[in-house]
Amino acid sequence: MNFIKDYFLPALVFIAVAALLIFGFQFLAQTGWAVGVRETAASTPPEIGDAPATLTDFFASLGISTVRMTLFIGLPFAVTSVVLKRTQKS
Amino acid sequence: MQQSTDKKFSITQFKLFLDLLVLALFIAVNIPQLTGLAGHEWVSFVFVAPFLVHLIMNWKWVVNVFARLFQKLPGETRFNQIWDLLLFIMMTLVVFSGTVVSEKALPALGIHIEIDPFWRSIHTGMANLLMLMFGVHLTMHWKWIVSNFRRYVLQKA
Secondary structure (H helix, E strand, C coil): CCHHHHHHHHHHHHHHHHHHHHHHHHHHCCCHHHHHHHHHHHCCCCCCCCCCCCHHHHHHHHHHHHHHHHHHHHHHHHHHHHHHHHHHHC | CCCCHHHCCCHHHHHHHHHHHHHHHHHHHCCHHHHHHHHHHHHHHHHHHHHHHHHHHCHHHHHHHHHCCCCCCCHHHHHHHHHHHHHHHHHHHHHHHHHHCCCCHHHHCCCCCCCCHHHHHHHHHHHHHHHHHHHHHHHHCHHHHHHHHHHHHHCCC
């Protein structure tokens, strides 16, 4: 096993590609489009605050998190499963 | 002394546990309402390391598939190729934007950055999209996860 070839080099490649992407987006951040995004974001309050302090807050946060997880990860997971099964059958 | 192969910690076994760790951390990162902002930021920083190892461990697949970029590939492989590339782009941007809008973790380390609302907007929007994409990525590799989980976790128990 060649550590440099198998692990170090891939890590460098991923980091280099990531750096290029970030550089590209830094460029986008200077454009007119970014000005609009910045103005909208500045007037939007941050979504996340401190961790729930009471048991009631905890359960409310747990509920919100469960719904979010179900919608954002569970739903695409289920839909893709169905599509995948159908495509593999045909 | 018995020399058995099942005692050997194989690469597949390592990949399985790594992927389960990545999955657990990804879920932990995406429940900021529960963890709070500070928890969200610290878990996100922890997440980066196993995520990078996950990429490195799948390097051979990346090289194999991207070497055949303009050749005919099975539909599922082609889909994974494009999807995983998009996922990598999204993940990079979410991690970077999350780092530069850090309000708790970076200041706690003595690093103070002026927060640009542009990056906050990018972070929120892309993080939500990333979760949707992650769900699909999980499905595409679900068979591998389940079969190896049965093999290495359930059968050993």
